[in-house]
Every structure is written in C-alpha cells, then in structure tokens.
Amino acid sequence: MALARALSTSDSKALAPLARTIAETIRDTPVRLGSPEGAADLASTLIVKVAAYVGRELPSAPGLATLMVELDAERGRQFAKFGEQHHPDGTAITEDRERADRARHTCESMARLGQLTWRDILHEEVAEAFAESDPALLRAELLQVAAVCAAWIWDIDQRPTA
Template identity: 50%
Template sequence: MNDHRQPAEQLGHASAEQTAAAYSADTAPAPLPPALVSAILRDPDSPYYPSKIVVFCDECGTESARDYMVSTEQTSAERLEVARRHLRAEGWQCDATGDFCPEHRTPPSAVVLAEVAYERARQDQRWGEQNHPDGTGPRVPALVGALCYADEAADRARLACQSAARSGKTTWRLVLGEEVLEALAEDDPAKLRSELLQVAAVAVAWVEAIDRRQAAVERPSGGRDAGNRR
C-alpha cells in the first residue's frame, strides 16, 4: 500500500504560513480547512494552537465562544482581535467603543454623527466659540468662484475667508462656502470624507450660533434667563 501522506514537518511549515496569511489584516477572515488544522496540531514547531475566545455583547450580554487558531507570538489583545475580525464579518460591531452583536450595533448614521461631534469639538478647541453674522439672503452673491473649476473656486473661497477674517467681516456663508468648495475639489475618497465631515461640523456650528443668538434675544429682562429663576 502506498502512503501518499506528506511528511508532518512539510505540512507544518506550510500550515504556519497559510495560517499567518489567513489572519492577515489584508484578507477576509475565513475558517481554516480541517486538514490545515490537523497539520498545525501535528507540527511540534508550529507557533499556532487552538484557543477558545469568548466575546460578549456589551449591550445585551450575548456570548460568542469559539475556538480560534492563535499564535504564541501574539499578545492577548492580538488574539482577541482574531476573534473580533471573524465577528465583524458576521455583522458584529467590534471597535474602540466596545463589542456589540448585530442586533445592538450602532447604526451607521450614529457613527458618522459621532465623528461630526468630534470634529465640532476639534473646531472649538482650535478657534473657540464662533459667532459670525450669517451673511445670507436672496440677493447675496453665491459661493465665491462658483463659475470656475472646483480647485480654483476652493482657493478663491479660502482667500476670501482669510481676507474677511483679517478685516473682522467673517460670515458663516463664507466659512461654510469654503468648506463646501474644498470638498468639491477632492477626488480622493478618504480626503473627500474628511472634508464632508468638516462641512457637516461647520453647519452644526452655524446652527448652534443661531440658537445662541435667538436665546439672547428671548432672554428675560434683567439679564436673568428662565433657568436662573427660583
């Protein structure tokens, strides 16, 4: 009878390479074939071994407990990430905010809004509270440089905004117009996304300024607002 089995050391070396590739950050996670798992277990020199990793949903406590092939060279955080990568492929949300099962993952819109809130906080930290005139109306000029290419329009809008800031005539129309045109001039998806978050954050800042202005108008006489009455 002919034995067509490969030597264990050959299977072992191949399995280590394939296992590393399977858990590479550049590849989608997938279950390892049984033959590959068997080869890993038979290879005394392989750094990989099966380990049960438990991940809980931080919202409802749903438990995912499975065996994953991990390496002795990995830290505990890296071993946990092996499980989290597989769970993400199944609809879990596993990120810096925690681990959430598909039923309780954060809606995509909430994730984006959280990023907008972060950008708003960054703006306040850099510029402080901004309270510009609106600068809007049916007969005001449209976006600066709107009748030229987007990159040229963005440059013109940026210069107009800087000039207005130097003369103390900044308006929200100029600020938002600059951000919009900078977004329209981007063709790189990552940079475009970043610019659009800035557009959204500036729009939120403008709304906040309008609300502050309105609250000041409606504040009761004597300088005391309703919240200070006893």
C-alpha cells in the first residue's frame, strides 16, 4: 500500500518496474528467519535481480548513463528556474537551408582534409535542425544534435587530465 502511494507521482512511475522486481524478489526468495544466511540470501538475490534490471534499463553507449544523470539534473535546474516551457520552433527560415548546405559542405571538406572537429560536426547538425520545418524531421535532427553532444562530452571525459 505504501509502495503504491509512493509510486503515484509522475517522477516515480518510472521506478514502478524496479519496485515490482524488488517486491517479486522479496516474495519469491525463501528467507530463513533468525538465520544470518537467510538475510544474505535475500540480499544477494536482490543485488543480482536489480543489477539485471538496471542493465536492461540503462543506456549501453559509453558514457551515456552518467550523461543521462547529469542531463536530468540540468533539466531539473532549468525546470526549477523557468518552469515548464513551450515555444514555437522558429526553424525553416529562408536562409536556413542554405546555411545547412554550407555547414554540410564544410564538414565534408574538413573530413577529407583530416581536420574535422566536433565543432564542425555539431554545427552541421544544428544547421540541419534549424532548416527543418516538419516536426518529425526536426525531432530526428535534434536527436542527432543530442547524440553529437553526448559523443563530444564522452570524448572530453576520456581525455587525460593535466
């Protein structure tokens, strides 16, 4: 009952499958009361099942799970500061298609010269997003922007610190 109340908020609804995994493990794992091994059996079974659950739920791309936690925290800060926001897209201005074509050409040229940078790649993806008018295609472009940002952040995180 308390678990159901705790999982009634929208933020915690995402945890409902994990809560079910834990509840089922507790229900299905025999515990020998008064025995230290009984608690250890339950704990080890819970660890294995929760680890399996987390492995299914967390992103597998390198660095993405950590980035998702950081991104969630930043979105939380934005929501606290600005509340829920709704704005027009502001994309598909006349010059945006030309800018996207130039950015793509620059990116391809830099790649051919062996001088491609993250800035070039991100600039191309952002320019392509800005040129899009169709919401589904805009969403796909923004997803590519996010993926490039994630790759760039992961690359930064892999660099040796001075």
